[in-house]
Amino acid sequence: MSAAVLLPLRVVERNIVSYRRTWVILVSAMFEPIFFLYGLGVGLGRLVGDLDWQGDMITYAQFVAPGLIATSAMNGAIFDMTFNFYFKLKENRTFEAMLASPLSIAHVLDGEMAWAMIRGGFYSVTFMGVMYAFGLIASWWALLIPLAALLVGLMFAALGSFGTTFARNWQDFDILFLITQPLFLLSTTFFALEVYPTWLRPVVQATPLYHGVDLIRDLARGTVDSSAFGHVAYMVIATVIARRLVNKRLGKLLLQ
Amino acid sequence: MASKPVIAKDLSKAFGDFVAVDGISFEIEPGESFAMLGPNGAGKSSTMRMVSTVSPRTSGELQVLGGDPLADGSAIRSRLGVVAQEDNLDAALTLRENLMVYARYFGIGWKQAGRKADELLEFARLADRAKAPVMSLSGGMKRRLTIARALVNEPDMVLLDEPTTGLDPQARHLLWERLYQLKERGVTLLLTTHYMDEAEQLADRLVIMDQGQIVAEGSPASLIAQHVTREVLEVRYPADSTVDFQTLGLRNEPLADRTLVYTDDGEGTLAKLITDGHTPTSSLVRRASLEDVFLALTGRTLVE
Numbered sequence: 001m002s003a004a005v006l007l008p009l010r011v012v013e014r015n016i017v018s019y020r021r022t023w024v025i026l027v028s029a030m031f032e033p034i035f036f037l038y039g040l041g042v043g044l045g046r047l048v049g050d051l052d053w054q055g056d057m058i059t060y061a062q063f064v065a066p067g068l069i070a071t072s073a074m075n076g077a078i079f080d081m082t083f084n085f086y087f088k089l090k091e092n093r094t095f096e097a098m099l100a101s102p103l104s105i106a107h108v109l110d111g112e113m114a115w116a117m118i119r120g121g122f123y124s125v126t127f128m129g130v131m132y133a134f135g136l137i138a139s140w141w142a143l144l145i146p147l148a149a150l151l152v153g154l155m156f157a158a159l160g161s162f163g164t165t166f167a168r169n170w171q172d173f174d175i176l177f178l179i180t181q182p183l184f185l186l187s188t189t190f191f192a193l194e195v196y197p198t199w200l201r202p203v204v205q206a207t208p209l210y211h212g213v214d215l216i217r218d219l220a221r222g223t224v225d226s227s228a229f230g231h232v233a234y235m236v237i238a239t240v241i242a243r244r245l246v247n248k249r250l251g252k253l254l255l256q
Numbered sequence: 257m258a259s260k261p262v263i264a265k266d267l268s269k270a271f272g273d274f275v276a277v278d279g280i281s282f283e284i285e286p287g288e289s290f291a292m293l294g295p296n297g298a299g300k301s302s303t304m305r306m307v308s309t310v311s312p313r314t315s316g317e318l319q320v321l322g323g324d325p326l327a328d329g330s331a332i333r334s335r336l337g338v339v340a341q342e343d344n345l346d347a348a349l350t351l352r353e354n355l356m357v358y359a360r361y362f363g364i365g366w367k368q369a370g371r372k373a374d375e376l377l378e379f380a381r382l383a384d385r386a387k388a389p390v391m392s393l394s395g396g397m398k399r400r401l402t403i404a405r406a407l408v409n410e411p412d413m414v415l416l417d418e419p420t421t422g423l424d425p426q427a428r429h430l431l432w433e434r435l436y437q438l439k440e441r442g443v444t445l446l447l448t449t450h451y452m453d454e455a456e457q458l459a460d461r462l463v464i465m466d467q468g469q470i471v472a473e474g475s476p477a478s479l480i481a482q483h484v485t486r487e488v489l490e491v492r493y494p495a496d497s498t499v500d501f502q503t504l505g506l507r508n509e510p511l512a513d514r515t516l517v518y519t520d521d522g523e524g525t526l527a528k529l530i531t532d533g534h535t536p537t538s539s540l541v542r543r544a545s546l547e548d549v550f551l552a553l554t555g556r557t558l559v560e
Binding site for chain 2 (some may be wrong): 003006007010013014017018063076093094096097098099100101102103104175254256
């Protein structure tokens with residue numbers, strides 16, 4: 001294996017070792033989407049009744065669950081690439097120590113992104129199991145959901161760390177929730193794009209989580225069409241650009 | 257290793273308009289213990305960061321372990337051990353995990369990494385704390401672990417940026433002892449310090465830096481012989497005293513609270529001052545140190 005793959009894996013290993021004792025924290029976040037599914041999808045769903053999804057009448061839980069996969073991939077990745085990333089960058093200077101070894105900034109960043117992606121993907125896959133148990137998966141296309149969730153995780157790993165490189169202190173992370181909460185609530189996770197007035201729809205479609213939610217919902221419902229290419233392209237391009245920017249920012253912060 | 261571990265020629269580092277390192281040249285011999293001595297802001301740490309390949313030079317030439325830090329960073333770092341000025345141990349890991357995970361960064365297999373970690377914990381006298389979290393360690397223990405960590409890859413050269421700053425005397429001496437052991441094993445050491453006694457203890461050769469430049473170079477003993485006298489007489493007089501050392505023909509350095517008189521015979525000079533009617537309120541005769549060299553070269557004390 002080449003150094004570009006092997007060295008980032010050592011960073012992943014470090015994170016595995018560090019979470020070995022605190023795995024409870026890792027696992028506990030797994031339950032969050034399950035609570036949302038039950039509280040909103042099942043509970044609130046009673047009041048909402050069935051709704052129309054591309055010609056099919058589906059329950060509200062069937063509508064919400066795929067959105068929760070995407071948000072759990074986002075949350076899993078974001079947590080590692082914001083709070084933990086900041087701790088390693090500024091407080092504990094873990095990255096500084098890593099850069100005294102053969103690792104370079106790109107290796108460190110790729111390793112952290114891979115780990116965040118794995119973490120986000122782990123939540124998504126466990127939640128998929130819950131969905132299956134609840135009878136909320138309607139298509140063989142759903143087998144591609146883990147891949148889509150990994151892409152969502154990777155994109156938010158890159159975006160999250162990019163924002164974190166500008167954080168000056170812990171208080172700055174309050175802004176993070178001002179971004180992730182609206183994304184969580186408004187990216188068609190809980191209601192369809194058609195609910196928005198026409199002029200607002202392009203704004204929603206320009207935000208990152210929307211693409212994950214819509215793609216995963218199509219996969220879960222088996223309503224995949226050409227829009228899937230657009231979603232994948234958006235997320236791949238956002239990931240690549242953000243990763244390059246973070247790489248640059250880290251160089252500025254750590255190698256001067 | 258035949259070639260010189262570090263060759264610097266007209267090496268400079270600027271941050272915007274501020275010139276931190278201003279055209280320094282030096283070479284380090286294999287197995288040598290080389291120190292950079294100077295006050296805060298002299299450019300020591302900037303030099304150190306350039307040598308450890310994490311700070312690109314602004315101009316000049318720099319060769320580290322036979323490679324160019326700008327081009328061969330990863331390969332150079334694989335043979336370096338770096339002890340940064342501020343501890344950057346991994347707070348999420350235990351002592352042993354810190355060493356093992358770090359060994360993995362160098363591509364050392366898990367099994368070998370475990371053996372190495374145990375051996376180094378022994379070396380750092382921390383074996384009994386192998387499973388403790390790093391946060392529970394004292395300052396001195398953290399330093400020892402950081403040095404142990406810098407040795408996981410059996411480096412050809414170890415860089416230490418102010419290794420004992422902020423440590424109590426006992427912790428410093430234990431650390432010096434460990435560093436001396438490394439030196440005995442033939443590891444090249446490059447350290448910065450603003451403690452003269454540290455440089456005198458550890459360095460075969462040193463450069464004195466001030467405001468980004470090298471103002472003197474040599475072994476501790478030769479620098480003292482070259483720039484100051486064998487002994488120093490420190491005398492204190494009341495504020496209204498009119499003793500004029502210049503007319504008495506004594507080389508001196510007036511400080512805020514006392515005057516240093518450079519002499520080869522401290523007791524004799526003191527006796528002469530007293531017979532001449534210039535009895536000081538207090539006096540001290542001591543061996544000259546690198547502190548005096550620095551003072552003589554720059555007119556300023558090293559540690560304010």
